[in-house]
Amino acid sequence: SQQGEEDPQALSIQEGENATMNCSYKTSINNLQWYRQNSGRGLVHLILIRSNEREKHSGRLRVTLDTSKKSSSLLITASRAADTASYFCATVNAGGTSYGKLTFGQGTILTVHP
Amino acid sequence: DAGVTQSPTHLIKTRGQQVTLRCSPKSGHDTVSWYQQALGQGPQFIFQYYEEEERQRGNFPDRFSGHQFPNYSSELNVNALLLGDSALYLCASSLDRSTGELFFGEGSRLTVL
Numbered sequence: 001s002q003q004g005e006e007d008p009q010a011l012s013i014q015e016g017e018n019a020t021m022n023c024s025y026k027t028s029i030n031n032l033q034w035y036r037q038n039s040g041r042g043l044v045h046l047i048l049i050r051s052n053e054r055e056k057h058s059g060r061l062r063v064t065l066d067t068s069k070k071s072s073s074l075l076i077t078a079s080r081a082a083d084t085a086s087y088f089c090a091t092v093n094a095g096g097t098s099y100g101k102l103t104f105g106q107g108t109i110l111t112v113h114p
Numbered sequence: 115d116a117g118v119t120q121s122p123t124h125l126i127k128t129r130g131q132q133v134t135l136r137c138s139p140k141s142g143h144d145t146v147s148w149y150q151q152a153l154g155q156g157p158q159f160i161f162q163y164y165e166e167e168e169r170q171r172g173n174f175p176d177r178f179s180g181h182q183f184p185n186y187s188s189e190l191n192v193n194a195l196l197l198g199d200s201a202l203y204l205c206a207s208s209l210d211r212s213t214g215e216l217f218f219g220e221g222s223r224l225t226v227l
Contacts, residue, residue: 031214040202042118042218043157050213088156092214100147100208101170102216104156 006089006108014113019076021108023089024069030092032065033102034074037086046074046087051094079112086110116141118219120205126225127195135190135222139207146188147216148180149204157204163188164210192224200226 007022025032031050035043049056049065049072056063062075076083086109090102119138127133139146145164149157159172163182182188186207192199202223206216 033215035218040151040153040221040223042204042220043206043216045215045217048213048215090156100145100162100164100206100210100214100216101159101172102147102157102214103159104149106154106156 006087006105008108009106010109010111012111012113013079015079015081017079017112019079019083019110019112021074021087021089021110023072023074023105025072025089025091025103025105026070027091028094029067030094032063032072033090033092034061034063034072035088035090035104037088037107039085043088076110079110081112081114084110084112118205118207118217120203120219120222122222123220124223124225126227128227129195129197131195131226132191132193133195133224135192135203135205135224136187137189137205137207137219138187139205140217143207143209143217144186145208145210146182146186147206147208148188148190149206150174151202151204151221153201160190195226197226200224 033048034046037043060077086107088107090104147162148160151157161171166182177193179191202221204221205219
């Protein structure tokens, strides 16, 4: 079963607007990551937030984590047409023996119209 | 610096056949993980290799097997293919002591007819 559930499943916005995607998960985590995927190609790591962090920024990206609610959000500010892609959250479970096993959600499809 | 490379990029097989997919990790990475991504779904963890051994395994039958070579490259083998095995197979590499950031290849698109 999927650990993460993204919301919304699809998001359509105009260039310059902000895009917010949410992710919920079920178990205790070590960290949560966000990845981007263009048209069924490989995934690209965007940002990682540890379980003891609440907010993190990277360029136009802002990630928040609420471990009490087991949820995270990804905000992309001033979106561009090139941001059009699928976005996935992925978790590394707490107490795991290895960090290579990620549990992915089903993703949010973001479309940014020029 | 070459990233993660996978081959082949596309392949078509028929039910019952066997397939081998290959992966070369990013330079300096010693751990390889394999994921299966069905259309419209998120990737699902198949297994992970480190020091030429399978270290973790997801919920996949033993028709799925793998190997890691001394140069850290890896193979994924799937026997007795089923229609449901049609998917994008993604290889990801990492440093064992890393926090879990994975570097993905472009994937191998398998179609089973």
